[in-house]
Amino acid sequence: MIAKRSSKQSVAHKVFVRSTKAGNAHKIFREQYLRDDVSCGSVKCGECSGKAQPDFKGDVVPPVLANTDLYCVVDTNICLKAIDLLEHPDCFTDVVIPHTVLEEVRNQSISVYTRLRALTSTSFQSKKRFYVYHNEFSESTFSQRQRMETVNDYNDRLIRLVTKYYNEHLSNPKSSFKAVLITNDRLNLEKCRSENILAASLHDYVTELGNAKLLDLVAIQEDAADLKSKQKNETSYAPYISTSAVLSGLNSQHLHQGKLSISRYNYLEASVSVQGSSKPFLVIGRDMMNRAFDGDKVVVELLPKSQWRKPLQTLTEADQDAGAADDEEQESSILSEKERLVMLEEARNAKPGEAEPTCKVVAVLKRNWRFYVGNISSEFAKHGERDSGALRSVLVRPMDKRISQIRIQTRRPNELAGKRIVVAVDDWPSWSRFPQGHFVKALGDIEDHQAETEAILLEHDIEFRPFPQAAMDCLPAEGDNWKPDELVLTSGKRRDLRDLNICSIDPPGCQDIDDALHAHVLPNGNYSLGVHIADVSHFVEADTPLDLEGALRATSTYLVDRRIDMLPSLLGTNLCSLKPYVERYAFSVIWEMTPEGNIVNTDFTKSLIKSREAFEYTEAQAKHDDKSQNDDLAQSLRILMKVSKMLKQKRLDAGALNLASPEVKIIMGDEMNDPTEVKIKQAVDTNSLVEEFMLLANITVAHKIYEHSPQTAMLRRHPAPPATNFDVINDQLRLKGFPQIATSSSKAVADSLDTIVDPKDPFFNTLIRILATRCMTSAEYFAAGNFAYPEFRHYGLATEIYTHFTSPIRRYADVIVHRQLEAAIGYKHLPPSHFVKANLEKIVDNNNNRHRNAQLAGRASVEYFVGKMLKSQKEPMVLEGYIIKVFSNGLGILVPKYGLESIIHIEDISSEEEPASFDESNYALILANGRKLSIFDKINVKVESQLHEATGKRSVKMTLG
Amino acid sequence: MSRYEIYSPEGLRVDGRRYNELRYFKCALGTHAHAADGSAMVEMGTSQVVCTVKGPQEPQQRSSMDTKKAVLRVNVHVAPFSSITRTKHTSNEKQLQELSMNLEETFADVVLAHLAPRTEIIVDLHVLAQDGNIMAGCVNAMCLGLIDAGVPMLDFIASVGVALADSVPLLDPNHIECSELPNLTVGVTGKSNKASLVIAEKRILLDRIKPSLDLAIMGCKTVHDIMDEQVRIRLNSLEDRIKR
Secondary structure (H helix, E strand, O other), rough: OOOOOOOHHEEEEEEEEOOOOOOOOOEEEEEEEOOOOOOOOOOOOOOHHHHOOOOOOOOOOOOOEEEOOOOEEEEEHHHHHOOOHEEEEEEEEEEEHHHHHHHHHHHHHHHHHHHHHHOOOOOOOOOOEEEEOOOOHOOOOOOOOOOOOHHHHHHHHHHHHHHHHHHHHHHOOOOEEEEEOOOOOOHHHHHHOOOOOOOOOOHHOOOOOOOOOHHOOOOOOOOOHHHHHHHHOOOOOOOOOOOHHHHHHHHHHEEEEEEEEEOEEOOOOEEEEEEOOOEEEEEHHHHHHHHOOOOOOEEEEOOOOOHEOOOOOOOEEEHHHHHHHHHHHHOOOOHHHHHHHHHHHHHHOOOOOEEEEEEEEEEEOOOOOEEEEEEEEOOOOOOOOOOOOEEEEEEEEEEOOOOOOOEEOOOOOOHHHOOOEEEEEEEEEOOOOEEEEEEEEEEEEEEOOHHHHHHHHHHHHOOOOOOHHHHHHOOOOOOOHOOOHHHHHHHHOOOOOOOOOEEEEOOOOOOOOEEEEEEEEEEOOEEEEEEEEOHHHHHHHHOHHHHHHHHHHHOOOOOOOOOOOOOHHHHHHOOOOOOOOEEEEEEEEEEOOOOOEEEEEEEEEEEEEEEEEEEHHHHHHHHHHHOOOOHHHHHHHHHHHHHHHHHHHHHHHHHHOOOOOOOEEEOOOOOOEEEEEEEOOOOOOHHHHHHHHHHHHHHHHHHHHHHHHHOOOEEEEEEOOOHHHHHHHHHHHHHHOOOOOOOHHHHHHHHHHHHHEOOOEHHHHHHHHHHHHHHHOOOOEEEEHHOOOOHEEOOOEOOOOOOOOOOOEEEHEEEHHHHHHHHHHHOOOOOOOHHHHHHHHHHHHHHHHHHHHHHHHHHHHHHHHHEEEEEEHHOOOOEEEEEEEEEOOEEEEEEOOOOOOEEEEEEHHOOOOOOOOOEEOOEEOOOOOOOOOEEOEEEEEEEEEEEEOOOEEEEEEEEEO | OOOOOOEEOOOEEEEEEOOOOOOOOOEEEEEOOOOEEEEEEEOOEEEEEEEEEEEEEOOOOOOHHHOOOEEEEEEEEOOOOOOOOOOOOOOOHHHHHHHHHHHHHHHOOOOOOOOHHHHHEEEEEEEEEOOOOOOHHHHHHHHHHHHHHOOOOOEEEEEEEEEOOOOOEOOOOOHHHHHHEEEEEEEOOOOOEEEEEEEEOOOOOOOHHHHHHHHHHHHHHHHHHHHHHHHHHHHHHHHHHHHO
16 A cells, blocks of 8 residues: 655646525635546547556456447536436447536436436446546646636536547547537537537437437427517416525525425315424415425415415316316416316305415425326327327326326327326426426336336336346345354354244235244243344345345335335345244344233344244134144244233223224236235234234334434334314214314323214224324334434324334334344444434435335225226126215215225216205205215215226226215 | 545545545745744645744743653644634634644654753644644644754654545545544654554444554655655755855
């Protein structure tokens, strides 16, 4: 190892001014060391490879760019806007990314940066060869920023220098090599022309390749002339205010910032929860939302009190105004006629006094744009007709009702009609009614099984691509033949528990067995009870590519017909999975408990176990109940059952909630993947046996890791819901003459829920439990340092501290907890990245989001399959349903048999001439014939499957039966 | 994720250096010859430290006198304009006190204090610009200042920092690297491999210390060579003056 000194000549300085959050200006003065050993990264060049310097490990970065005739140099905007094209296998084979561009990309979008970096980590043999050229550190391409030159101009000039350098550096009289700068910036293109540097716009480059399919992927490019005429024609949204105005507004608290979430029932209504305000602010109407998407971080300004109002009581779905898109060009306003009517009606009905604060969006800080799955609106294209080949502008209707239609340009609208397609949003200029985007790919025909499943995954942002090679390389080389190493036992850190009678109890068909249990009587009469969890952290080392991939996925996703794993299946279903009859590593929590149920001793240890049997719930139940069986396993099952009942009683006494959700299970028929039956999930005692022990293990571990790392312990909390959440349901219960839900504590809620029964209808109690569950807040992961101890409380489970420890195969949070527990018991040091709270907070956020998305995807999948099953029924079914929500123009219905939830639209049960009246205070709709439909009523509904024409989405249509 | 690509896959750092490269190191002795008995200035990249040494001299306070050896007193002053944001530092700031204490202890090993009992040596360090940790700059400046003042010493102490980007040690980190990464400051006596000063900021895994130390020691030796050159230049110029 040698340490080198730098010479004075090699130092350049980068000086720039940056404004800070507080509104101050900082002059930044940074050194740059210019080098003569920055390689051009091309295999053509003999000169550069000779100069290459080894890195710390002694490796030299090999040249990447191949011996081809065209290298592309890309600018920042191309990277940001056309990353899909860059990733496309048919274009952009040899690409130079100047470091200036990479830095800019990194500042603007970390996700694009990661994708770019993934492209650069390839070798010259692969199909795509991307190379980052550190132009600002190279003597040949560095240039000092000139006086009065803006940063953008400077960066553009640097990129032009790179193009020039490559042309000169690699030119060879024998070959026709060219480096071309790809940029959409008109000024830059002009300058290139005057400086004699080869340059092309993205559109021209792709046209040159002569692949029409690729052209669709190019984002819409607006000409300046076009832009002007558009601005005249269309009335526009209010322009966003400037960054400095935002900063000063936020400082003076005249503006507020928060995340916009659009209502699932009405796309015209959104709310922004703002720090310091207990109630979220309402944003009503498209012009007030001002081009913001769901999930965007926005800055809002409160409207004057005279414009405050209550939340909308009307259902509005985007697809109701399908016609509006047609006459888009003549449309002079942002609101369609239909939307205007809804708003007007609402304004009329609004009562003063109950008004809630409303606001308007004045700026968007951070877009939450992702890929959107949708289909081309049918009025633009007919499936089966030939495409003329001319570029046409069409609207794409996203599956997510909360998202506005997106305008894209394509040459083959008719080919794409009737298909599920993925689009990306590029921009939403203030003069345009719809955001502009571009086509990314087609998933397949609407209603095609594969396409719909993929659509669900994409819509919920679930990573379902195969695991990257780097992650797979982290798996044990032995693969399926891997065997636990008995030598580890001698180190004294891992305990041999192979002699214990351990068994696992899981749902039928479970392959990823996370947990196993044991119980036996100790000589002193106490019980020894153990929970053994798959030792995932043994295989997944922190900060390896495998770990990063797991952290990104955060959870396994269970769809009806498919499972998206968090970890490669070699680990999930084999090496980690606590399969019976084989030896496996485990992380064990062992308690000694008195027969009365008091814990005398707790022990955590890494272990080597051998499960005796993998039971299904019903099998375990049968073995437990069968008095004739008296083997070790049966006996331990009985102990486990006895203890679990004690634990459950204790928990219920403490005020744990017994909540309900309409969970259904879909029985798949044959290979064709057509569901044959839908069942509500049934629970047996053994379900609760496993659950109780998992809860106990989680709580025990939570205490331990919190004690060891009070700042960074990964815990899970469930905040108590504000009492006002129950106002509506309690009002409804009062009207119907039922007791109220007490809200003072979880115990009170639990007790009062028991009293709300309808003697004639056993399901009624469950219904109320389902609805009460929806009034609660959702549980979340958090870093221990971010809350005070009293706020750790898990409301639903009625425990003061909780975490997730028991499912490391399918939840990443558990893997972190395992590592923290390892450190707490001195098995292993905590990896450095886990010390940093900021790092943990990122993991926590990601876990919370992914967890929710996985659940939503699971539900969407069930919904899709129920729809499919209904489709196979020839006649509409008449089923019992409950009214759970009453709108002025519809009813929300829950059908318990299939866990179906849908809406009866008022158009279907009444007509223009005989309108139904809405009795808001009694939560009832009164039909023209005098029939009163009020909340909680049990009614017969006709259920059929309906293919929505505009969105191509199969859903459930309900009408009165 | 950090705002910067701290160590790119191509092996370059935020300012274009490779892992084993020092920033441009400049030093001079006798920079403030009229103001003190000994003075020196050290620049490491854009950080700059000036050192003035007074003594050995009669102690100002008799209470701080030691009958066996000279007392070394270090005061560190950080100029308010030394970093990007203008902040006032007072000398009784905890960090600065800790820094001066560390410096006193480090140099106690090499300064032959027993040769001048009942005296004190006052070292004033002025940090004029800080880019990265100031400890290394202070050690180097103090070493040269003491030499310039003619304080008898066993050997040089040269110092340099090293930051850890995952498993890669980065020599002589600048302030971006220092704020993002755990880092070590190492001081080495003369040409030996003896580290007389090791200070770690943030946590560093034990198995990663070894390669970092190796690199830091190499860095210290390079710094030692540069400083040695300057000392000889200063000596020659003094000789010239005496001859004249």
